[in-house]
Amino acid sequence: xxxxxxxxxxxxxxxxxxxxxxxxxxxxxxxxxxxxxxxxxxxxxxxxxxxxxxxxxxxxxxxxxxxxxxxxxxxxxxxxxxxxxxxxxxxxxxxxxxxxxxxxxxxxxxxxxx
Amino acid sequence: xxxxxxxxxxxxxxxxxxxxxxxxxxxxxxxxxxxxxxxxxxxxxxxxxxxxxxxxxxxxxxxxxxxxxxxxxxxxxxxxxxxxxxxxxxxxxxxxxxxxxxxxxxxxxxx
Numbered sequence: 328x329x330x331x332x333x334x335x336x337x338x339x340x341x342x343x344x345x346x347x348x349x350x351x352x353x354x355x356x357x358x359x360x361x362x363x364x365x366x367x368x369x370x371x372x373x374x375x376x377x378x379x380x381x382x383x384x385x386x387x388x389x390x391x392x393x394x395x396x397x398x399x400x401x402x403x404x405x406x407x408x409x410x411x412x413x414x415x416x417x418x419x420x421x422x423x424x425x426x427x428x429x430x431x432x433x434x435x436x437x438x439x440x441x
Numbered sequence: 442x443x444x445x446x447x448x449x450x451x452x453x454x455x456x457x458x459x460x461x462x463x464x465x466x467x468x469x470x471x472x473x474x475x476x477x478x479x480x481x482x483x484x485x486x487x488x489x490x491x492x493x494x495x496x497x498x499x500x501x502x503x504x505x506x507x508x509x510x511x512x513x514x515x516x517x518x519x520x521x522x523x524x525x526x527x528x529x530x531x532x533x534x535x536x537x538x539x540x541x542x543x544x545x546x547x548x549x550x551x552x
Contacts, residue, residue: 331484362542368526370485370542417484429475432484
């Protein structure tokens with residue numbers, strides 16, 4: 328059973344298009360994230376939701392809009408795609424705890440904008 | 442947020458012990474230290490986590506000195522399949538906490 332699953336795994340699209348990446352976790356976690364990993368392999372946090380509430384919103388263009396319909400889902404919608412949006416997008420989740428926590432990542436969604 | 446510094450890359454041979462050190466000079470009292478492993482075309486995977494002293498699990502050991510300004514991930518007897526990127530992460534749980542990954546250390550294990 329996949330703990331954090333995201334779809335699609337691969338996405339090739341043209342500039343200017345709008346696309347969505349879906350994410351679901353079956354771990355019962357209350358916090359979900361979107362990370363972006365660029366060609367240089369840096370892993371940067373984009374958004375974090377805790378109990379469906381937006382907690383962290385890094386310096387991300389307004390073209391990126393996360394949506395969390397419930398605690399188990401966090402989808403990422405991207406408007407007017409640009410070449411620079413090409414990257415791997417990782418969904419992740421964790422459980423709020425008084426002690427250290429563990430982040431569970433999905434397998435990634437490879438987005439290529441042409 | 443505590444920034445982390447790790448070596449960019451390391452080479453090793455099968456069967457050797459590998460130690461990767463991470464510096465986090467401005468670690469806060471509530472911060473935990475966590476290490477992740479990432480293989481190509483996969484998401485990062487939890488390896489080990491600690492707060493102070495030493496932690497050991499079936500995969501690795503984590504050594505944290507008393508001042509907690511650094512930590513060392515120790516991989517015993519590495520194999521070719523341990524070739525991956527290893528990330529050191531320092532973060533606290535603030536209810537939707539902010540986690541910043543550094544550039545990681547690329548470990549290449551040779552036969």
